Amino acid sequence: MAKTAINxxxxxxxxxxxxGGPTAAINATxxxxxxxxxxNRAADGAIGKLYGMRNGIEGLLAENLVDLGARFSDGDGxxxxxxxxxxxxxxxxxxxxxxxxLPDPATGEGxxxxxxxxxxxxxxxxxxxxYIGGNDSMDTVAKLSAYMKDKSYEMRLIGVPKTVDNDxxxxxxxxxxxxxxxxxxxxxxxxxxxxxxxxxxxxxxxxIMGRDSxxxxxxxxxxxxVNGISPDLVYLPERDFDTAAxxxxxxxxxxxxxxxxxxxxxxxHFADGRYVCEGESTSTDVFGHKQLSGxxxxxxxxxxxxxxxxxxxxxxxxxxxxxxxxxxxQDLLESAAVGSGAVAAALDGVSxxxxxxxxxxxxxxxxxxxxxxxxxxxxxxxxxxxxEKFINAEGNDVTDECCRYLLPLIRGEAAPEYINGIPDLxxx
Amino acid sequence: MAKTAINxxxxxxxxxxxxGGPTAAINATxxxxxxxxxxNRAADGAIGKLYGMRNGIEGLLAENLVDLGARFSDGDGxxxxxxxxxxxxxxxxxxxxxxxxLPDPATGEGxxxxxxxxxxxxxxxxxxxxYIGGNDSMDTVAKLSAYMKDKSYEMRLIGVPKTVDNDxxxxxxxxxxxxxxxxxxxxxxxxxxxxxxxxxxxxxxxxIMGRDSxxxxxxxxxxxxVNGISPDLVYLPERDFDTAAxxxxxxxxxxxxxxxxxxxxxxxHFADGRYVCEGESTSTDVFGHKQLSGxxxxxxxxxxxxxxxxxxxxxxxxxxxxxxxxxxxQDLLESAAVGSGAVAAALDGVSxxxxxxxxxxxxxxxxxxxxxxxxxxxxxxxxxxxxEKFINAEGNDVTDECCRYLLPLIRGEAAPEYINGIPDLxxx
Numbered sequence: 001m002a003k004t005a006i007n008x009x010x011x012x013x014x015x016x017x018x019x020g021g022p023t024a025a026i027n028a029t030x031x032x033x034x035x036x037x038x039x040n041r042a043a044d045g046a047i048g049k050l051y052g053m054r055n056g057i058e059g060l061l062a063e064n065l066v067d068l069g070a071r072f073s074d075g076d077g078x079x080x081x082x083x084x085x086x087x088x089x090x091x092x093x094x095x096x097x098x099x100x101x102l103p104d105p106a107t108g109e110g111x112x113x114x115x116x117x118x119x120x121x122x123x124x125x126x127x128x129x130x131y132i133g134g135n136d137s138m139d140t141v142a143k144l145s146a147y148m149k150d151k152s153y154e155m156r157l158i159g160v161p162k163t164v165d166n167d168x169x170x171x172x173x174x175x176x177x178x179x180x181x182x183x184x185x186x187x188x189x190x191x192x193x194x195x196x197x198x199x200x201x202x203x204x205x206x207x208i209m210g211r212d213s214x215x216x217x218x219x220x221x222x223x224x225x226v227n228g229i230s231p232d233l234v235y236l237p238e239r240d241f242d243t244a245a246x247x248x249x250x251x252x253x254x255x256x257x258x259x260x261x262x263x264x265x266x267x268x269h270f271a272d273g274r275y276v277c278e279g280e281s282t283s284t285d286v287f288g289h290k291q292l293s294g295x296x297x298x299x300x301x302x303x304x305x306x307x308x309x310x311x312x313x314x315x316x317x318x319x320x321x322x323x324x325x326x327x328x329x330q331d332l333l334e335s336a337a338v339g340s341g342a343v344a345a346a347l348d349g350v351s352x353x354x355x356x357x358x359x360x361x362x363x364x365x366x367x368x369x370x371x372x373x374x375x376x377x378x379x380x381x382x383x384x385x386x387x388e389k390f391i392n393a394e395g396n397d398v399t400d401e402c403c404r405y406l407l408p409l410i411r412g413e414a415a416p417e418y419i420n421g422i423p424d425l426x427x428x
Numbered sequence: 429m430a431k432t433a434i435n436x437x438x439x440x441x442x443x444x445x446x447x448g449g450p451t452a453a454i455n456a457t458x459x460x461x462x463x464x465x466x467x468n469r470a471a472d473g474a475i476g477k478l479y480g481m482r483n484g485i486e487g488l489l490a491e492n493l494v495d496l497g498a499r500f501s502d503g504d505g506x507x508x509x510x511x512x513x514x515x516x517x518x519x520x521x522x523x524x525x526x527x528x529x530l531p532d533p534a535t536g537e538g539x540x541x542x543x544x545x546x547x548x549x550x551x552x553x554x555x556x557x558x559y560i561g562g563n564d565s566m567d568t569v570a571k572l573s574a575y576m577k578d579k580s581y582e583m584r585l586i587g588v589p590k591t592v593d594n595d596x597x598x599x600x601x602x603x604x605x606x607x608x609x610x611x612x613x614x615x616x617x618x619x620x621x622x623x624x625x626x627x628x629x630x631x632x633x634x635x636i637m638g639r640d641s642x643x644x645x646x647x648x649x650x651x652x653x654v655n656g657i658s659p660d661l662v663y664l665p666e667r668d669f670d671t672a673a674x675x676x677x678x679x680x681x682x683x684x685x686x687x688x689x690x691x692x693x694x695x696x697h698f699a700d701g702r703y704v705c706e707g708e709s710t711s712t713d714v715f716g717h718k719q720l721s722g723x724x725x726x727x728x729x730x731x732x733x734x735x736x737x738x739x740x741x742x743x744x745x746x747x748x749x750x751x752x753x754x755x756x757x758q759d760l761l762e763s764a765a766v767g768s769g770a771v772a773a774a775l776d777g778v779s780x781x782x783x784x785x786x787x788x789x790x791x792x793x794x795x796x797x798x799x800x801x802x803x804x805x806x807x808x809x810x811x812x813x814x815x816e817k818f819i820n821a822e823g824n825d826v827t828d829e830c831c832r833y834l835l836p837l838i839r840g841e842a843a844p845e846y847i848n849g850i851p852d853l854x855x856x
Contacts, residue, residue: 018625022621022622022625024618055625055626055627058627090621091618091621091622092618092621092622092624092625093625096624096625096626096627097625097626098626098627099626182849185849185850186753186850186851187747187751187753189850189851189853190452190519190520190746190747190750190751190752190753190851190853191746191747191750193450193518193519193520193750193853194450194519194520194746194749194750195746196520196524197446197450197483197520197521197524197525198483198524198525198526198527199483199486199524199526204746222849222850223850226847226848226849226850227847227850227852227853312746314743314745314746314747315742315743315745316747317742317743318618318619318622318623318632318740318742319615319618319619319742319744319747321622322618322619322621322622323615323618324618325614325615325618325754326753326754328849407848407849410849410850411848411849412849413843413846413849415841418841419654419655420654420835420839421610421613421650421654421756421835421838421839421840421841422613422614422617422650422651422654422655422838423614423617423618424655425617425618425621425655
């Protein structure tokens with residue numbers, strides 16, 4: 001089954017997909033893959049065509065493919081930089097997404113699915129597979145890699161990370177996180193100003209995404225190392241939540257000023273494992289993850305009952321993961337780099353790996369990064385939580401070291417072009 | 429009691445305050461007042477000092493005043509343009525706010541309050557009073573004007589409008605509305621992309637501020653006249669909400685695509701006057717307005733029960749009124765213009781008036797505006813709702829004419845300066 005390698009390259013077509021929850025930067029990674037493809041065309045052209053699968057693996061199974069090379073070419077076959085840039089600044093997955101988890105290839109339904117995928121790869125001479133996604137998507141890449149190897153179908157499969165949650169292991173951080181973190185860090189600065197205008201004691205609880213890891217909630221505090229302003233209290237799911245301690249924390253905070261602002265992760269839980277919002281949530285997603293909401297509302301109700309003050313709960317909700325208008329320039333840069341890096345690595349023979357971001361530093365201790373890759377099977381189905389040293393002793397805030405660690409990831413403002421006051425977003 | 433007018437000007441000091449809910453543009457108006465003050469200084473200097481009252485009328489009663497002329501002067505007494513610009517791009521009320529409604533000056537407590545204010549004006553030789561606020565603040569200006577006239581204390585009192593709700597009469601629109609509208613219009617464009625990535629039928633309900641008037645909710649549709657994309661359904665409080673019609677609307681929308689997005693005003697109500705969120709809201713603010721929340725959650729629950737599909741509710745909440753990072757350049761320009769215009773008008777002898785924005789048009793039908801003023805007593809305690817012609821016949825969307833009317837108000841992007849990824853906001 002081995003393909004004849006010309007100039008040491010595996011020749012064939014490529015397919016790219018996006019999976020899992022959208023982010024403000026997942027299209028920047030797709031733009032990176034497209035740029036990598038055009039770079040390859042300008043060189044030896046080992047990759048003939050670049051297909052996009054609509055709605056991830058579901059679209060691939062239905063052969064719902066779009067010729068991205070054609071879509072992003074100008075009249076002369078060169079990359080249409082304007083369209084690629086529009087894509088880069090458009091939130092959510094331009095190709096669509098899915099939440100389908102592939103079954104075990106050793107069992108009946110799984111065997112059928114994997115055989116069908118092999119058939120589609122053969123039929124379309126697909127030799128390169130790029131899957132942009134989070135933890136569950138890396139599981140897909142690992143399973144597919146093992147299966148194709150087992151069937152001796154020569155192919156390069158690369159996982160390209162994205163997740164606002166920043167919960168993938170090995171990589172220093174994940175593309176998409178920086179933009180969500182920037183939206184949260186900036187919005188909380190604005191909300192702290194908003195809450196500060198009245199003199200009446202009040203508690204405002206802001207709920208931030210993050211089921212098991214508190215990275216996004218930690219981002220609420222970043223501004224402190226720039227201007228000294230951050231939420232009074234920050235609760236992450238990495239620490240058990242204690243109601244009595246929470247009430248004590250609020251009373252202490254009210255001694256300093258009347259307008260207490262609390263940042264809280266949707267996934268905080270009590271010592272016995274029960275989610276704080278439990279009872280208010282009944283549904284689970286297809287991966288069996290509990291769907292959470294209402295944590296801020298529960299904390300606000302506790303605050304109102306105990307402190308008898310005005311309270312308000314705010315869920316940052318969808319905007320935190322799709323606010324491309326406030327994307328981090330650093331994040332978009334890195335998101336594009338893992339995309340183009342994935343194509344370069346695959347052309348060099350890399351397979352069954354996930355692209356990673358390595359944090360490096362120049363002589364002045366300034367932030368710098370490099371793109372690497374690491375065994376995808378060792379990354380899938382693991383979750384990275386916030387480091388112990390990044391959480392304060394009381395478990396009600398993050399440390400300045402944490403803020404300084406996160407700060408470089410939200411640097412720079414990268415907005416889409418605006419036409420008539422409305423962002424000029426890409427539609428496939 | 430008449431002051432000696434030099435060169436036809438009333439000489440004395442001025443005080444400015446901010447009241448009511450914060451907006452992303454209320455500090456731009458304060459910056460306008462400060463610029464107007466420095467312009468006066470450069471001319472005949474009729475206004476000696478410009479004081480800011482902390483927390484509105486409450487701070488004035490406590491003589492909690494700050495010398496804004498000194499605070500915003502550079503070393504040589506000229507305006508510190510950098511600081512004024514920082515203020516201009518900072519959300520919420522830099523001076524602080526209050527929700528105190530002045531009592532009737534004819535009754536006991538009211539007489540005491542108004543006598544005390546007159547005493548403070550006399551003591552500080554305050555002859556100019558600028559109050560930036562909404563409906564209730566205009567009531568304050570009207571009452572104070574009548575009282576000071578009655579006491580023959582020569583003084584110029586001007587109301588300067590702000591409100592995200594756009595519910596003040598006479599003025600074409602209100603400063604602060606354009607920035608909130610822009611945040612909503614842009615965020616909904618992003619959320620529509622986010623919701624579109626999956627193929628499973630779903631309903632996402634986005635709740636937008638607006639107790640009695642649907643202007644902000646209407647803003648969710650503006651993008652349609654630019655790129656053809658807007659929420660599938662838009663419900664304003666100007667029309668009675670009918671659950672059966674809502675379910676029918678949702679089913680029809682699902683015939684077109686699986687990801688239905690609904691924009692809804694927090695204040696929608698049934699034909700019998702009950703708020704849709706009723707039962708979930710118990711508290712009222714000091715003006716007796718019912719505090720609402722949870723309308724989107726109620727609609728999402730109805731959609732889930734009837735359509736048996738995935739649903740999600742999003743409350744745009746505080747960010748819609750304080751997202752200075754996405755302020756409308758047009759709004760900031762007009763907000764500053766009513767501020768400087770108020771000082772100029774007062775110097776010209778205007779009193780007991782509210783500054784207004786007049787929509788004018790050049791020969792090409794393009795948007796243009798002028799600053800005017802109108803009797804504040806005729807504006808206070810009235811509310812402007814969305815015009816009948818701006819709502820479609822079914823009452824489930826706004827018209828393109830409405831979108832075109834609103835579009836000029838969200839033009840241009842006016843962000844604060846960023847330092848290290850964090851906006852460089854002003855603190856008094």
